[in-house]
Structures are given as C-alpha cells and as structure tokens.
Amino acid sequence: MPHYDNSGQDDRVYTLNPLIEEADLLKSDGKHQEAILLCEQILKTDLECVEAFEEIGDNYLSLREYGKAEKALIQAIKLNTNSANAHYLLGFVYSCTGQWSSSVALLETANDLYPNHPEILRCLGWSLYHHGERPKGIILLERSHQLASSDPLILNDLGVCYLNEKNFEKAGHLFKKALQFDPTNNKAKECLNAVNFFRREFDKMKKQ
CATH class of the missing domain: 1.25.40.10 (Tetratricopeptide repeat domain)
Structure with a gap:
C-alpha cells in the first residue's frame, strides 16, 4: 500500500x-x-x-x-x-x-x-472468511474485486474461497481471469488445476 x-x-x-x-x-x-x-x-x-x-x-x-x-x-x-x-x-x-x-x-x-481501499478489503475479507464469517468475507472480497477487477491477488483469494465453497464455476472463472492479467501466476495455475480435478471427481460421484 x-x-x-x-x-x-x-x-x-x-x-x-x-x-x-x-x-x-x-x-x-x-x-x-x-x-x-x-x-x-x-x-x-x-x-x-x-x-x-x-x-x-x-x-x-x-x-x-x-x-x-x-x-x-x-x-x-x-x-x-x-x-x-x-x-x-x-x-x-x-x-x-x-x-x-x-x-x-x-x-x-x-x-x-x-x-473502500481494495487491498484493505481483500485482506479483511480473507481474514473474516477464515475467522468463520464466510458469507461476509466473500461479500468484502467481491467488493474488493469490483474496485480492482484486474488485481491477481484479489482474484486468487476470491477464487480460493469459492473453491472451498465448491463453487467450481466461479472459482475457475476467477483463476482464468487472474492468468489473463498475469500468465506466470503459479498460484492461479495450481488452483485452476485443483478446480478441474475436483470438478472431474464430483462429476464421477454424480454418475455413480
């Protein structure tokens, strides 16, 4: 900052x-x-x-x-x-x-x-989410994203939260967006791989 x-x-x-x-x-x-x-x-x-x-x-x-x-x-x-x-x-x-x-x-x-500083909101949202206030944490991360939509840190943190919530569609979209702005972002690559893995596993479970 x-x-x-x-x-x-x-x-x-x-x-x-x-x-x-x-x-x-x-x-x-x-x-x-x-x-x-x-x-x-x-x-x-x-x-x-x-x-x-x-x-x-x-x-x-x-x-x-x-x-x-x-x-x-x-x-x-x-x-x-x-x-x-x-x-x-x-x-x-x-x-x-x-x-x-x-x-x-x-x-x-x-x-x-x-x-309304996007970095403060990012960190506050992340901490609230891990403190057990998950919905409020995601809301603040979304607000942070609205204020700085191309920030890979915000995209990754919000994506991780949605991944934890098993919202693979939103998580995947956010990690792909992070890679558009920063193609060398290893965290986004790893998380996108995780999204694809879990999505396949859940699809297998549905078919059983």
Whole structure:
C-alpha cells in the first residue's frame, strides 16, 4: 500500500522524510534488509517517525519475520493511532500467523480509517472468511474485486474461497481471469488445476 496521511481530526501537517521514499524504492526492488537499515538510520534522529516503523514492519513482513514486523507496527500504531497503513499491515501480519480475531479487528479499523481501499478489503475479507464469517468475507472480497477487477491477488483469494465453497464455476472463472492479467501466476495455475480435478471427481460421484 502507498503511504498516505489519514489523521482524521488531527490537523498537523506531515512532511515525508525523503529517505522514506528511498527506502520504499529499495523495498520495491526486493532489497528489504537495505530498506530496514535505512529506516533504522532515520529513527536514530527521529524516534517518532511513524513511516519508518511502518516501512520496517512492511519489509519484515515481506521477509516473513513476523515477530519483528509485529514489534515495529505496534510502535507505529502507538505513535499514530489513526494510521490506516499500520493497522492494515499489522492485520496482515496476524493473518499470516493465523491470529484471525486480531487480524479482523485491526483490518476493520484500517477500513474505518481508509474506506473502500481494495487491498484493505481483500485482506479483511480473507481474514473474516477464515475467522468463520464466510458469507461476509466473500461479500468484502467481491467488493474488493469490483474496485480492482484486474488485481491477481484479489482474484486468487476470491477464487480460493469459492473453491472451498465448491463453487467450481466461479472459482475457475476467477483463476482464468487472474492468468489473463498475469500468465506466470503459479498460484492461479495450481488452483485452476485443483478446480478441474475436483470438478472431474464430483462429476464421477454424480454418475455413480
């Protein structure tokens, strides 16, 4: 997610440290450790730089070092309780570790702070689905899909949910669509193969 200021009624003027933009570029290039080191340099002179903690958390998330990501993002939220980005990222961390209740709570806050952001809705829908609120999760994933219809991540997540619901027609359509936008998407390929396999198995069962 891009950096943004969503400070609600707080009318302070935020200026983004230029090194944050440099760290963001490093992250985009997959140079996560370099990005983390740069953000740590920022914090040596500005311990209240929310964006630095967010970037550190985001990079540790990419490295799947969830404990370190959690620590940085909790600090970001302490510094700015209205940061939709920090709530989203920490909610994402908890979805990766299967802490669905905590994930849902954080992502709902992120959605309140930044409504109708497709990535927030994607993650919230996914977490709700796995938290046991399957219909609501699918509804939010569908809304996310409406807002960003060509996003392979959204297409795959929604497709997986429909696959779990044994709605093979919808699941297959979504995975095919994901491959149209990203022909090298291995997850979509694997899931489409799974759809075809289960569809054949269910057809066999019907004929018996």
